[in-house]
Amino acid sequence: MDKRNIRSRLYALVLLISIIVVYKYREANNRQEMHLTGTTMGTIAYNIKYLDGDDRNFKKEIDSLLIDFNQALSTYIPNSEISLLNRESKVNFGFPYFAQVLQASAEVYEKSNGAFDPTIGQLIDAWGFGDGGLIAPDSAQVDSLLNLVGFDKISFDETGVSTKVKGLKLNFSAVAKGQAIDVVGDYLAAQGIEDYMVEIGGEVRAKGKNKEDEYWTIGIEVPDENRVGGLFDAVRLKSQGMATSGNYRNFKVLEDGRKVAHTIDPKTGYPKMQTLLSATVFAPNCMYADAYATACLAMGLEGARRLILSDESLEAYFIYAGDDGKIQTYISPGMKDQVVSLDEK
Numbered sequence: 090m091d092k093r094n095i096r097s098r099l100y101a102l103v104l105l106i107s108i109i110v111v112y113k114y115r116e117a118n119n120r121q122e123m124h125l126t127g128t129t130m131g132t133i134a135y136n137i138k139y140l141d142g143d144d145r146n147f148k149k150e151i152d153s154l155l156i157d158f159n160q161a162l163s164t165y166i167p168n169s170e171i172s173l174l175n176r177e178s179k180v181n182f183g184f185p186y187f188a189q190v191l192q193a194s195a196e197v198y199e200k201s202n203g204a205f206d207p208t209i210g211q212l213i214d215a216w217g218f219g220d221g222g223l224i225a226p227d228s229a230q231v232d233s234l235l236n237l238v239g240f241d242k243i244s245f246d247e248t249g250v251s252t253k254v255k256g257l258k259l260n261f262s263a264v265a266k267g268q269a270i271d272v273v274g275d276y277l278a279a280q281g282i283e284d285y286m287v288e289i290g291g292e293v294r295a296k297g298k299n300k301e302d303e304y305w306t307i308g309i310e311v312p313d314e315n316r317v318g319g320l321f322d323a324v325r326l327k328s329q330g331m332a333t334s335g336n337y338r339n340f341k342v343l344e345d346g347r348k349v350a351h352t353i354d355p356k357t358g359y360p361k362m363q364t365l366l367s368a369t370v371f372a373p374n375c376m377y378a379d380a381y382a383t384a385c386l387a388m389g390l391e392g393a394r395r396l397i398l399s400d401e402s403l404e405a406y407f408i409y410a411g412d413d414g415k416i417q418t419y420i421s422p423g424m425k426d427q428v429v430s431l432d433e434k
Contacts, residue, residue, distance in 0.1 A: 267379025
């Protein structure tokens with residue numbers, strides 16, 4: 090083959106590659122960013138963005154999915170599957186969500202050495218963070234309620250779940266938002282959506298990139314009850330779920346003036362206030378991020394750090410109070426290059 094033919098073929102190849110690149114660029118920029126908002130789980134807001142060249146609006150379908158999800162796992166719906174279990178100690182599944190969250194909970198329960206345990210429903214209620222008013226149990230009541238706690242006290246398979254102890258109560262408030270986000274994200278992916286961001290009540294799952302062809306940038310809130318919406322830092326998500334657990338917002342003040350946190354230690358039965366102010370966890374999906382964030386807050390800084398480093402699928406951003414009382418951060422090694430300077434945001 091002479092040099093002229095070689096040059097001609099190379100030119101044709103370069104031209105073809107250029108055409109493909111231009112086509113892909115135009116295709117990406119022709120996709121519209123759809124933005125859906127609404128509420129679920131009562132009054133919790135959701136915020137969904139995705140890129141779609143066909144401008145499809147999936148709000149009706151997503152709302153329908155979330156209604157089914159709540160019918161499985163909402164403790165505020167009297168005839169939901171979890172409400173039936175908590176009332177009758179046994180239920181057969183009509184939706185896939187209950188079995189999924191039980192399986193995930195079993196994994197996180199084991200890996201966190203029991204720091205994450207959804208069987209603490211009675212304790213959540215007793216401390217005023219669930220059904221009914223604030224009780225603030227005494228030590229004898231806490232000891233009694235601890236007899237109703239323990240993931241080994243339930244039995245489940247793909248068809249149903251039952252409790253081995255009468256009065257045990259499941260509560261998935263520490264993981265349900267994350268799971269609902271995954272349900273929506275998986276639905277969008279099934280429709281061919283490759284770039285999306287789903288947020289429900291502050292928890293997030295993102296895949297691909299946004300309209301500007303950049304990774305989705307999500308803020309981490311200042312752990313201060315007096316600074317609603319204050320931004321402490323921001324990260325770029327790379328097809329990850331992200332969830333934050335913190336006691337700086339969700340707490341109760343007892344009649345005697347004591348402040349109690351919503352994070353209940355499954356081993357002691359008491360709320361846990363500590364130097365770890367905010368635990369943000371990143372995982373392949375949001376259900377696991379949500380569960381591990383709760384586990385980390387219950388374990389404290391050192392235990393949480395060991396937990397994150399023991400699992401290569403997890404990353405974390407912790408905000409804590411140092412010995413001198415000053416705010417400090419811990420960012421796991423694999424997450425450091427995803428932190429965004431606030432000046433860049």
